Amino acid sequence: MKLPIFGQSQDEVKELTPPGSLAVNEIFYSLQGEGKYSGYPMVFIRLNICHVGCRFCDTKYSWQTLTHNVYYDAATILAKVKECSEKCNRVCITGGEPFEQAEALLEVCKYLKAHGLKVHIETSGNVLIDKEFREYCHWITCSPKKFYPPNFESPIDEIKFLVVASADLAKIRNWIGTFKRKVWVSIQPIEPNPPEFGNPDGLNEEELIELKVQQINARFAEADVWEKNKNRAVEICLQTGWQLSFQTHKYFRIR
Numbered sequence: 001m002k003l004p005i006f007g008q009s010q011d012e013v014k015e016l017t018p019p020g021s022l023a024v025n026e027i028f029y030s031l032q033g034e035g036k037y038s039g040y041p042m043v044f045i046r047l048n049i050c051h052v053g054c055r056f057c058d059t060k061y062s063w064q065t066l067t068h069n070v071y072y073d074a075a076t077i078l079a080k081v082k083e084c085s086e087k088c089n090r091v092c093i094t095g096g097e098p099f100e101q102a103e104a105l106l107e108v109c110k111y112l113k114a115h116g117l118k119v120h121i122e123t124s125g126n127v128l129i130d131k132e133f134r135e136y137c138h139w140i141t142c143s144p145k146k147f148y149p150p151n152f153e154s155p156i157d158e159i160k161f162l163v164v165a166s167a168d169l170a171k172i173r174n175w176i177g178t179f180k181r182k183v184w185v186s187i188q189p190i191e192p193n194p195p196e197f198g199n200p201d202g203l204n205e206e207e208l209i210e211l212k213v214q215q216i217n218a219r220f221a222e223a224d225v226w227e228k229n230k231n232r233a234v235e236i237c238l239q240t241g242w243q244l245s246f247q248t249h250k251y252f253r254i255r
Ligand code: SF4
Pocket: 050, 051, 052, 053, 054, 056, 057, 058, 059, 060, 095, 096, 097, 124, 145
């Protein structure tokens, strides 16, 4: 089923999603950029809706439907995945927050697994994940957000920690020990966002030059922060044996 509707709130989208369908933002074929499966080809299924609202979110366009929203049932999702790649046997369901649509998500996972696909899911961990997902998912990665701790009962496989220079290893260990199952740990330094060199506010030439100078100065300041964050991440991995993770897709300029 395909119903393109734009400009609705997230709650409206939830209400209007037909039973058994998911509110989908985009489906595309690429390489996984982060975490344990970094470098593996996957078909990405980005779902709409996320109520967490992180300031640094780089997929804010999945929070609402101003950019794109379609409702797909499991069979349509499989057909779209096959259109992206006949050979690829992994899908990564990401968001948004996929577990905001848990009921239909479970049905889709069952269907995709039954058709020979390995299902990966990326979550903030904010929503409790039903244990039944374990049976149909190959890998569930939780990337916890600072102000929204994950549910430690959730049956996740991997925890991806974003760290800054002051990251406290004892606290991280404590967190990990709270999970009910053994988890793979990826440590990822927080990266500065690239400057935006557009002119969305219609500035005149002088104002635009001033803005660019400010952005470049900010970039130099961020470079120092980035260096410190990276060093701390490396230190933590050397001490613990955990995996270092980078957003490699950004370096290779792929999605
Ligand atoms: Fe964005 Fe993820 Fe935070 Fe939701 S949880 S706001 S999708 S970074």
